[in-house]
Amino acid sequence: MAENPMLKFVSVGRDMPQKREASERREDFREIYAEYADAKAKEQASRCSQCGVPYCQSHCPLHNNIPDWLKLTAEGRLREAYEVSQATNTFPEICGRICPQDRLCEGNCVIEQSGHGTVTIGSVEKYITDTAWEEGWVVPPKPVRERKESVGIIGAGPGGLAAADMLRRAGVQVTIYDRYDRAGGLLTYGIPGFKLEKDVVMRRNKQLEDGGVTFKLNHEVGRDISFEQVREAHDAVIIATGVYKSRDLTLPNATSGGVVKAIDFLTVSNRKSFGDEVEAFEDGSLNAEGKRVVVIGGGDTAMDCVRTSIRQGASSVKCLYRRDRANMPGSQREVQNAEEEGVVFEWLSAPKGFTEEGGKVTGVMVQKMRLGAPDATGRQAPEVIEGADYVEGADLVIKALGFEPEDLPTLWDQPELEVTRWGTIKAEFTTGKTALDGVYAVGDIVRGASLVVWAIRDGRDCAEAILKDLSGASAIAAE
Ligand code: FAD
Incomplete structure (x- = not known):
C-alpha cells in the first residue's frame, strides 16, 4: 500500500519560511520572509492531519478548501493545488502574505490546538500561487461569451477588484473608477512593501486589465465625475470605496x-x-x-x-x-x-x-x-x-x-443612500444590495475597517448577486 503523504505532524515540526535578519531587513522595504523551497512546501503541507471537520476552512472568510490544497501540495500536484486554491479566492498569494492567519485558519488548526504547532497554511498558500505565476498558470479572465451589460465599480481596492474579476469572467463589461493613480486601494498605498511587495499587486491589476477590465484612474467620484453619471453609465454600480477618515x-x-x-x-x-x-x-x-x-x-x-x-x-x-x-x-x-x-x-x-x-x-x-x-x-x-x-x-x-467612513450620502448628494449609525453603508448581507436600486456596496465601506480577505469575500458574493440580478433582468427583457 502506498504511504500516506499526510499526517506528518507527529514526526515533522512546524517550520516557517526563513525570515531575514532584522539588521538586514531594517534597511529596505522588501518582504521579510523568503519563499519555501519546493521540498519544504511539500514537507510542511504534509503535516496536515486531514481532520474530519476542517476548522481552518470554516474559520476562513472565503471557506478556502485548505485541506485539499495542502494534500495536493504534499503529493507534488501543484497545478491542481493552485486550481483548487483559486476557485474560492481571487488573490490567494496576497492572503497568504497578509491575512492574520493566527486569528483565522492557523489559529484554528486542529494540530495547533493539540499542541503540535499549526500547519503553516499562509506560507504554503503563498508558495502555491507564486509558483503558479512563475509557471504561467495564472491567466487573465477570458469569458466564453461577451455580455452587453456593464457594471461600474467605484474603488479599486481588493473588494472592487475581486468583484471585477468575477464579473469579467462571466463576460460583463466592467469599468473601475478610482481616485488614485494606481489601482489596488490599501494593498497599493496602505500596506507597506515589507508585508506585501508592490509588484505582487501590480501584476494582479495588469491581469485584470489584460482581461478587459477598464480602469479609470484619477477619477474621484463626487469630484471628477458625479455618482449619478456613473449610475447612468452602467446597469449596476458597486461602491467599494473603503474607509479613509482618520480618527x-x-x-x-x-x-x-x-x-x-x-x-x-x-x-x-x-x-x-x-x-x-x-x-x-x-x-x-x-x-x-x-x-x-x-x-x-x-x-x-x-x-x-x-x-x-x-x-x-x-x-x-x-x-x-x-x-x-x-x-x-x-x-x-x-x-x-x-x-x-x-x-x-x-x-x-x-x-x-x-x-x-x-x-x-x-x-x-x-x-x-x-x-x-x-x-x-x-x-x-x-x-x-x-x-x-x-x-x-x-x-x-x-x-x-x-x-471611519466618509459621509458618502452628503459627498455624493445621495440622501437616499442609507447608512448605519457608524456611517458605513447599509447593505444586505451576502449580496451587498443597498437602499438604491441597482447599487451595491462591499468591503470596508460596509463593514468598517476590516480585512482584505473579507473585502474579497464581499466582492465575490456581490458579483454573484449582480449576475443573478442581470440574468433575471435580461430574461424579463426577452419575454
Ligand atoms: P480599500 O482597499 O480601501 O480601497 C478603496 C479604494 O476606493 C481606494 O483605492 C480609494 O482610492 C478608492 N476610493 C475611495 N473613495 C473614492 C471616490 N470617491 N472615488 C473613486 N475612488 C475612491 N488587512 C489585512 O487583511 N491584512 C493586513 O495586514 C492589513 N494591513 C493594513 C494596513 C494598513 C495601514 C491599513 C490602513 C489597513 C490594513 N488592512 C489589512 C485592512 C485592509 O487593507 C482593508 O480591509 C481592505 O483594503 C479593504 O478593502 P476595500 O476594497 O474595501 O477598500
Whole structure:
C-alpha cells in the first residue's frame, strides 16, 4: 500500500519560511520572509492531519478548501493545488502574505490546538500561487461569451477588484473608477512593501486589465465625475470605496507641526517605494529620517507605521498603546517583528497632549494607565494612574487610531443612500444590495475597517448577486 503523504505532524515540526535578519531587513522595504523551497512546501503541507471537520476552512472568510490544497501540495500536484486554491479566492498569494492567519485558519488548526504547532497554511498558500505565476498558470479572465451589460465599480481596492474579476469572467463589461493613480486601494498605498511587495499587486491589476477590465484612474467620484453619471453609465454600480477618515485626537497642541496621520505617512512612503517624487517626503514633513518617532495606537496600522519609520532611518521609534500587549488589536507576529527591528513598545500609555516649540511638536505628554473593570464588551477598560505622567520626546508623532467612513450620502448628494449609525453603508448581507436600486456596496465601506480577505469575500458574493440580478433582468427583457 502506498504511504500516506499526510499526517506528518507527529514526526515533522512546524517550520516557517526563513525570515531575514532584522539588521538586514531594517534597511529596505522588501518582504521579510523568503519563499519555501519546493521540498519544504511539500514537507510542511504534509503535516496536515486531514481532520474530519476542517476548522481552518470554516474559520476562513472565503471557506478556502485548505485541506485539499495542502494534500495536493504534499503529493507534488501543484497545478491542481493552485486550481483548487483559486476557485474560492481571487488573490490567494496576497492572503497568504497578509491575512492574520493566527486569528483565522492557523489559529484554528486542529494540530495547533493539540499542541503540535499549526500547519503553516499562509506560507504554503503563498508558495502555491507564486509558483503558479512563475509557471504561467495564472491567466487573465477570458469569458466564453461577451455580455452587453456593464457594471461600474467605484474603488479599486481588493473588494472592487475581486468583484471585477468575477464579473469579467462571466463576460460583463466592467469599468473601475478610482481616485488614485494606481489601482489596488490599501494593498497599493496602505500596506507597506515589507508585508506585501508592490509588484505582487501590480501584476494582479495588469491581469485584470489584460482581461478587459477598464480602469479609470484619477477619477474621484463626487469630484471628477458625479455618482449619478456613473449610475447612468452602467446597469449596476458597486461602491467599494473603503474607509479613509482618520480618527483624531482633540488634545492640547494636537495641531502642531509634526503630528501627522498614519494614512498620509504610509501613502507617501509607499509612493516613494514606487519611485515617485513626493514633496512631503523630500521636505521632511512625512519622513522619519533622523527623528524621534512616537506612534500612537496598537492596531496593524500602528505596526506598519513603526516598522516604516525604522526603515526610513528614524533615530528612535516608540509605540504608545493604552492597553497591554495581550489586549492589543494588532497581530502578535507583527509586534514581534517590530521588536526585533528595534521598536520599543510603551504599553499602558496614552497621550494627554503634546509639547511644542515654535509650532513644532517636541514631545508627547504621556499618562500611564492600568486595566480596570471589563466594559460592556467584556474588555477591560483602561484607567489613568494619577501622578505618573511624563513627557516622551518626539520630532514626529504618527496618529494610528483607526478609520471611519466618509459621509458618502452628503459627498455624493445621495440622501437616499442609507447608512448605519457608524456611517458605513447599509447593505444586505451576502449580496451587498443597498437602499438604491441597482447599487451595491462591499468591503470596508460596509463593514468598517476590516480585512482584505473579507473585502474579497464581499466582492465575490456581490458579483454573484449582480449576475443573478442581470440574468433575471435580461430574461424579463426577452419575454
Ligand atoms: P480599500 O482597499 O480601501 O480601497 C478603496 C479604494 O476606493 C481606494 O483605492 C480609494 O482610492 C478608492 N476610493 C475611495 N473613495 C473614492 C471616490 N470617491 N472615488 C473613486 N475612488 C475612491 N488587512 C489585512 O487583511 N491584512 C493586513 O495586514 C492589513 N494591513 C493594513 C494596513 C494598513 C495601514 C491599513 C490602513 C489597513 C490594513 N488592512 C489589512 C485592512 C485592509 O487593507 C482593508 O480591509 C481592505 O483594503 C479593504 O478593502 P476595500 O476594497 O474595501 O477598500
